[in-house]
Amino acid sequence: MATVETRSLTKRFDGTTAVDGISLAVREGEFLVLLGPSGSGKTTLLRMIAGLETPTSGDVLVGGRIVTGLPPWAHNMAMVFQSYALYPHLTVADNIAFPLQAQHVAHKTIASKVGWAATLFGIDHLLTRKPRQLSGGERQRVALARAVVRDPVAFLLDEPLSNLDAKLRASARDELQQIHRRLGTTTIYVTHDQIEALALGDRVAVLDHGGMRQLDTPQHVYANPVDRFVATFIGSPPMNLIARDNVETGFRPEHFLPREVFDGNVQLELLLLNITRIENLGADRLVYGLLEPPQPPVKVISRIPCTVSLTLQAGTRHLFAVRRADLHRFDALSGASLGAAPDSP
Ligand SMILES: Nc1ncnc2c1ncn2[C@@H]1O[C@H](COP(=O)(O)OP(=O)(O)O)[C@@H](O)[C@H]1O
Ligand SMILES: [Mg+2]
Numbered sequence: 001m002a003t004v005e006t007r008s009l010t011k012r013f014d015g016t017t018a019v020d021g022i023s024l025a026v027r028e029g030e031f032l033v034l035l036g037p038s039g040s041g042k043t044t045l046l047r048m049i050a051g052l053e054t055p056t057s058g059d060v061l062v063g064g065r066i067v068t069g070l071p072p073w074a075h076n077m078a079m080v081f082q083s084y085a086l087y088p089h090l091t092v093a094d095n096i097a098f099p100l101q102a103q104h105v106a107h108k109t110i111a112s113k114v115g116w117a118a119t120l121f122g123i124d125h126l127l128t129r130k131p132r133q134l135s136g137g138e139r140q141r142v143a144l145a146r147a148v149v150r151d152p153v154a155f156l157l158d159e160p161l162s163n164l165d166a167k168l169r170a171s172a173r174d175e176l177q178q179i180h181r182r183l184g185t186t187t188i189y190v191t192h193d194q195i196e197a198l199a200l201g202d203r204v205a206v207l208d209h210g211g212m213r214q215l216d217t218p219q220h221v222y223a224n225p226v227d228r229f230v231a232t233f234i235g236s237p238p239m240n241l242i243a244r245d246n247v248e249t250g251f252r253p254e255h256f257l258p259r260e261v262f263d264g265n266v267q268l269e270l271l272l273l274n275i276t277r278i279e280n281l282g283a284d285r286l287v288y289g290l291l292e293p294p295q296p297p298v299k300v301i302s303r304i305p306c307t308v309s310l311t312l313q314a315g316t317r318h319l320f321a322v323r324r325a326d327l328h329r330f331d332a333l334s335g336a337s338l339g340a341a342p343d344s345p
Contacts (some may be wrong), residue, residue, distance in 0.1 A: 001062065002028060002062055002154065002186060003024045003025070003026060003027060003028050003061075003063060003186070004025075004026040004060075004061070004062055004077075004153070004154050004186060004188065005023075005024070005060070005061040005062075006045070006049065006059070006060055006061075006193045007023050007058055007059045007061065008022075008023055008057065008058040009022045009023070009055055009057075009058035009061075009169055010022075010055060010056045010305050011041075011045075011048060011053060011055055011056050012056045014277065016210075017210050018041045018044040019041040019044050019048065019055075019155065019210045020209070020211045022041075022058075022207075022211070022212035023058075023203055023210045023212075024044060024212060024215055025203075026154070026186055026188060028140055028186055029184045029185070029186055029188065030202050030345060031177075031180050031187045031200060031201060031202045031205065032187070032188050032189070032201060032203050032205065033188075033189045033196075033197040033200055033203070033204045033205070034046070034047075034188060034190045034191075034205050034207060035191060035192070035193075035194060035197040035204050035205065035206050035207065035233075035234075036160040036192065036206060036207030036208055037192055037208070037233070038192055040208050040209060041207055041209075041210040041292060042158070042190040042207055043158055043190065044210075046079070046156050046158055046188060046190055047079075048060060049075070049077065049154075049156060050075055050077045050079045051070060051072035051073075051074065051075035051077070051161070052066065052072055052079070052155050055068060056253070060075070062075060062077075062153055062210060063153065075153075076153045078147035078148065078150060078155050078156065079147070079156040079157075079158065080143045080155070080156070080157045080158065080160045080184055081143075081158050081160075082158055082159040082160065082162055082163065084131075084139050084143040084163075084264055085143070086131040086139060086142055087131070088131050089129050089130070089234070090130070090131075091127065091129060092118070092126050092127050092130075092142050093118075093127040095126065095131070095142055095146055095301065096109050096114045096118060096127075096142060096145045096146045097113075097114050097115055097149070099146060099150045100113060100148060100149055101116075103150065104331075108300035113149045114145075114149065116149075117146075117148050117149045117293075117309075118145055120148065120177075120179060120182075121141040121142075121144055121145045122144065123138060123141045123142060126138060136163050136165075136168070137140055137172065140160060140163070140172065143160070144176075144179075148179075148183065148185075149256065152185070154186040154187065154188060154189070155185055155186070155187040155189075156187075157188070157189045157190065159189065160189075160235060161173065161191075162191075162193075163197065169196075171248065173199055174284075176200065177200060180309050189201070194234045194235070194236070195236070197218070197234075198218040198222065198234070199218075201217075201218055201296070202217070202288060203215060203216060203217065203218075204218050204221050206221060206229075206230050206233065208229050208233075209219060210241055213226060213227060213230050214226045214227075214230050221234060224285060225239075225328070225337060226336070226337050227334075227335045227336050227337055228241070228250070228330045228335035228337075229335060231250055231328060231330070231337075231339045232250075235252055237253050237286065239251065239253075239328070240252070240253065240256060240300040242291065242295060242298050243296065244296070245332075246331065246332045246333065247329050247330070247331070247338065248330040248331075248332050248335075249329055249330075250327070250330060251269075251326055251327055251328065252301075252303075252320045253286070253301045253302055253303035254303045254325040255322050255323065256271070256302045256303075256320055256321075256322050257304060257320060257321065257322075258302075258304070258308070258312070258319070259309055259320060259321045260317060262321055262323065266323070266324075266325075267323065268321040269321060269322045269323075269324055270299075270319060270320075270321050270323070271291055271319075271320050271321065272291070272292040272295075272317060272318075272320070273289040273290070273291060273292065273302070273319075274287050274289050274290045274291075274317050275286070275287055275289040275313065275315065275316055275318060276288050276290060277289075277314055278314055278316060282306065283306055283307060284304060284313075285303070285304045285306065286303055286304075286311075287301065287302040287303075287304060288300075288301055288304070289302075292317065302320060324340075325340060328340070339341070
C-alpha cells in the first residue's frame with residue numbers, strides 16, 4: 001500500500017492528446033474514482049500509472065519515488081480490465097495463482113493465498129472450473145481475486161463492473177466497497193458512470209478531453225461543480241441551464257419545484273413553466289416543460305419527490321421556483337463557474 005502520484009502527466013498519440021498534463025495525488029488507502037466520458041483519457045492515464053504505457057512527458061510516483069519509464073513490475077500495481085482477460089485454458093485456481101507463479105512464489109504460499117482470495121470474493125466453490133463455465137459476475141470476481149493475491153501497492157480497476165447487468169452492478173459495488181474497507185489498499189477506479197463514481201469514491205477526479213476538470217469529494221463535486229461540463233456530466237437528469245446575456249444559470253431538477261413547496265422565508269427565483277409531459281417514476285415525478293417569458297423558451301426538468309402530492313397536468317402552466325442559493329452561474333463562453341447567484345436587492 002502506498003501513495004500514487006502523477007505530475008503533469010501527458011500522453012500524445014500521433015495527432016491526439018489522450019492525457020493532458022494531469023497532476024493528482026492519491027492518498028494511501030484512498031479509493032479514488034476517475035470519471036469521464038468515453039475517450040476522455042481514463043484508460044490511458046491508468047495504463048501510464050501501471051507502467052504499461054510510457055508517458056510523453058511528466059512523471060508517475062509510487063510511495064514518493066519516481067517510477068516513470070520503469071517496467072510494470074517496478075510500479076507493482078494490480079490492474080483489472082473491463083474484459084477481465086482471464087486465461088481460458090486455466091482453471092479459476094490457476095488463473096488466480098498466475099501472478100504468483102510468474103514470481104516463483106513457493107507452492108504452499110500460493111495455495112494459501114489463492115484460498116484466501118477466493119474466500120474473500122466468495123468463489124472458493126468454483127476453483128476447479130474454467131472461465132467459460134462462469135457467469136459474468138463470477139468472472140469479474142476471479143479477475144479481482146487474481147489482482148489481490150500479490151499484495152500490490154495499489155489496485156487499478158478499469159470499468160470492472162461495466163459488463164454486469166444493473167442489479168449485479170449494484171451488489172458488486174457494495175462488495176467492492178466492503179473489500180476495500182477490509183484490505184485498505186489504495187485504489188484507482190475508472191468509470192464513465194457518474195452514479196458509480198459518486199457511490200464509490202472517497203474523491204472523484206472528473207476528466208474531459210484528457211484534462212482533469214475537478215478533483216474533490218462526491219458531495220462537493222455535485223454541489224459545487226467548477227464548470228458547466230462537470231455540472232452537466234454529473235447528475236441525472238442533468239442540471240437545467242438558461243442562457244441570459246453572458247451568463248448561464250443552472251439549477252438541478254430536484255431544486256426546481258412548484259412554488260407551493262417552498263415556505264415564505266427563502267429567496268426564490270420564480271419561473272413559469274408550461275408543462276409538456278409528466279413521468280411517474282414511483283419515488284419521484286419528472287415534470288418536463290418549457291419556460292415561459294420573460295425567460296427564453298428553454299426545455300427544463302423538475303424532479304418532484306412522491307411525498308409532494310400536488311396535482312400537476314401536462315398542457316397547463318404552473319409557477320415553479322428555485323431557491324436563489326441553489327442557482328449556479330457559469331460564464332457562457334468559458335463555462336467556468338461564477339459562483340452562486342448574487343442576492344437580489
Ligand atoms: N494506442 C492508441 N493509439 C492512438 N490513439 C489512442 C490510443 N489509445 C487511446 N487513444 C486515444 O486517446 C484518447 C483517450 O482514450 P482512452 O484513454 O482509451 O479513453 P477512455 O478510457 O476515457 O475512454 C481517445 O481519443 C483514443 O482514441
Ligand atoms: Mg477506457
